[in-house]
Amino acid sequence: MTDQQPLPTSPQPLPGPLRIAPYVGGKATVGGVNRVVKLSSNENPYGASPAAIDAFRETGDQLALYPDGGATALREAIGKAEGLDPARIVCGAGSDEILSLLCLAYAGPGDEVMHSAHGFLMYRLSALAVGAEPVSIPEQNLTADIDAMIAAANERTKIVFLANPNNPTGTMIADSEIRRLRDGLPAHTLLVIDAAYAEYVEDPDYEPGARLVEEREDTVMTRTFSKIHGLAALRLGWGYGPASVIDALNRVRGPFNVSAPALAAGTKAIADDAFIKQAREGNAVERARVADALERLGFSVTPSQGNFVLAEFGTNGPRSAENADTFLQKRGILIRRMEGYGLPAHLRISIGTTEENGLLLAALEDFVAP
Ligand SMILES: *Cc1c(COP(=O)(O)O)cnc(C)c1O
Secondary structure, three states: OOOOOOOOOOOOOOHHHHOOOOOOOOOOOOOOOOOOEEOOOOOOOOOOOHHHHHHHHHHHHHOOOOOOOOOHHHHHHHHHHHOOOHHHEEEEOOHHHHHHHHHHHHOOOOOEEEEEOOOOOHHHHHHHHOOOEEEEEOOEOOEOOHHHHHHHOOOOEEEEEEEOOOOOOOOOOOHHHHHHHHHHOOOOOEEEEEOOOHHHOOOOOOOOOHHHHHHOOOEEEEEEOOOOOOOHHHOOEEEEOOHHHHHHHHHHOOOOOOOHHHHHHHHHHOOOHHHHHHHHHHHHHHHHHHHHHHHHOOOEEEOOOOOEEEEEOOOOOOOOHHHHHHHHHHOOEEOEEOHHHOOOOEEEEEOOOHHHHHHHHHHHHHHHOO
């Protein structure tokens, strides 16, 4: 007989969830300011596809009905737009849900979930939620270090998460390096390529991950409708993977995990080539303009393939990141502080419309003025 532990006097959460510092999103309001320029959450400054908005509105007449739990029309629309097999797509309430489901299905207590040091914060949170141990691998030049990731992988490594391009750094890993990572990881390790910003990439050496998924049984690509498709409010994302992974995710997901309005809007958004093209081109022009202007003002900018830039302001002196944030907030301009990502000297600035970026740059000129 072993001694019985006394039972707790109240329900106790598991230790993993208690280690989570809840995700803090970008600010959306400032007291006393009428017009807010929100450049803090990498949202689409051009809104969403008009066809998607119409489809969303039409679902208002049918809110009493459950959605299609198989997301059939949406998966077919994604397959057609992206040249992928709809049977190997799974949809979720944001790609955040897909990341969580991957942890739920593939990792637990005693397992490791790897991510790069300045990788997207949700990887750590999703790992902790299932009791797995997040392992952070130092980067080189604000870019994931492929050799270090390969060297750190071991028998406990169940998932490697890699955002490509990465948020918040904006840096990208070339297709050949992604393949080298995959070849260097153990066969039992699932590689998850989070391509949330794929549509914004201009570098010809980029591949979102779909080709690798199709060649292997151990790699998944995730995508989102929150960025170029401008549907962040609806919470819609998807994953593309081998049949075995999609099957596992379909077992652990809720039967109606994607709402009918999200399904309807997403089906139209993914097919609206004109809207996507305009958003991509607008971002490319404005990203270059904002980056150049920041450099001219003396702030170094990490080359970005996303719809945001990471700029270095420093931690001390009048031009610090903290002072810049306070100054911009008084003007109603919201950007993202980076302490949570271990980058206290940096600010992440989402690319807005031409007008919004003009307001940002004018404010920063005043900020640096003697
Ligand atoms: C914005 C973002 C996502 C998308 O999250 P959703 O849950 O789909 O809104 C995923 N990964 C990264 C790296 C992101 O920046």
